[in-house]
């Protein structure tokens with residue numbers, strides 16, 4: 001296993017994983033866990049894979065860490081016991097699938113959740129808001145496109161990061177990214193505006209509502 005070449009999206013996840021017992025769901029080759037263990041950033045790592053081929057790859061790649069690592073074959077959080085891990089990561093899938101995985105075993109979701117969806121993070125922000133998690137940090141990483149990475153932390157009450165922001169705009173584009181005036185987000189929102197303006201059905205009320213939100217985001221970012 002080459003431990004030195006994590007893509008920037010996985011490098012960000014690695015830097016945000018807190019010390020403790022960590023499970024990576026959909027671990028594939030287990031590069032993320034391998035690096036976490038190699039750098040002693042976690043006490044123990046559990047790779048979870050639904051498919052046998054990547055599961056066996058993870059098993060092989062984690063062998064050298066002996067009792068500090070395990071690979072388990074199974075769907076989402078099913079192979080975990082409640083309270084067994086301090087944190088989980090889910091990377092490289094669609095946000096909708098990630099939400100399904102989190103909802104399927106709510107009792108097994110630990111206090112720290114780090115996600116890197118391949119598409120819009122909006123469903124994950126909505127999941128967090130409905131399940132008493134706050135957005136601790138979020139960023140856009142450079143890759144084939146700008147992959148979002150989000151760190152959720154279980155916390156009581158309303159998430160203060162949304163205070164004073166238009167909720168729908170913030171859930172869609174990211175409260176921290178808007179507050180920081182993130183340049184990658186600005187680029188994305190400008191492209192969204194052009195895309196919406198060029199739609200044949202631009203006068204459709206839903207497209208108009210989308211355009212309004214995009215323009216609101218642009219006002220915050222510029």
Ligand SMILES: C[S@@+](CC[C@H](N)C(=O)[O-])C[C@H]1O[C@@H](n2cnc3c(N)ncnc32)[C@H](O)[C@@H]1O
Nearest residue numbers: 026027028048049050051054074075076091092
């Ligand atoms: C595109 S790969 C991403 C691999 C790695 N996490 C990354 O970001 O580079 C998605 C992996 O998740 C696994 N997977 C998909 N759905 C899963 C589920 N419900 N439970 C566990 N693993 C799953 C797939 O087998 C595949 O290996």
